[in-house]
Amino acid sequence: MDVEISKSVLTDIAATTLEGIEGIEVAAAPLKVNEVLRQQGSARRSRALRITREGQHVTVDVGLNVEYGRNLVGLAGQAQRAVCENVELMTGLKVRAVNVSVLGVTLPKGNA
Numbered sequence: 001m002d003v004e005i006s007k008s009v010l011t012d013i014a015a016t017t018l019e020g021i022e023g024i025e026v027a028a029a030p031l032k033v034n035e036v037l038r039q040q041g042s043a044r045r046s047r048a049l050r051i052t053r054e055g056q057h058v059t060v061d062v063g064l065n066v067e068y069g070r071n072l073v074g075l076a077g078q079a080q081r082a083v084c085e086n087v088e089l090m091t092g093l094k095v096r097a098v099n100v101s102v103l104g105v106t107l108p109k110g111n112a
Contacts, residue, residue, distance in 0.1 A: 005091050010051045014060050017086045018049075021079055023070040027063040027103040048103060058087060059096045063103040076100040 018026050027048040048063030060083055066072050080098040087095050 005093070007051050007053065010053065010058060010060075010087060010091065010093075011049060013087055013090055014051065014062065014083050015047065015049055017082050018062065018064070018079055021075065021082060023067040024064045024075050024079060025106065027065045029063075048101075053093070056093050057096045058091075058093050060084075060087070060098045061101075062098070063101045065104040065106045066102055067108050068105050069108070072102050076102060 015026060018024060029048050050061045052059040052061070062079070062083070064076070064079065066075055079100055083098045084095040087093060
């Protein structure tokens with residue numbers, strides 16, 4: 001019995017996993033991507049999160065904003081491990097790589 005897992009489900013698993021890590025957030029997609037999506041009528045804000053699937057293997061590329069004062073390398077590593085574990089656990093697919101790019105620094109939530 002074959003079960004097909006859509007890219008949007010894989011994207012949601014990765015995004016939800018990352019939302020659970022304190023001190024990071026998935027960055028907004030670059031402006032060019034947002035402009036294209038607006039022109040296509042998508043009201044949903046695009047994120048810097050891309051899933052590439054080749055058969056039973058998945059590669060995740062994610063751009064993160066990290067809270068000022070946090071350890072960038074530590075949080076990036078935590079994000080990589082968590083996304084890899086959750087995608088493999090929930091789908092049975094193998095994660096080849098979770099590529100993290102830190103795109104920005106944000107102020108801590110209490111300082112807004």
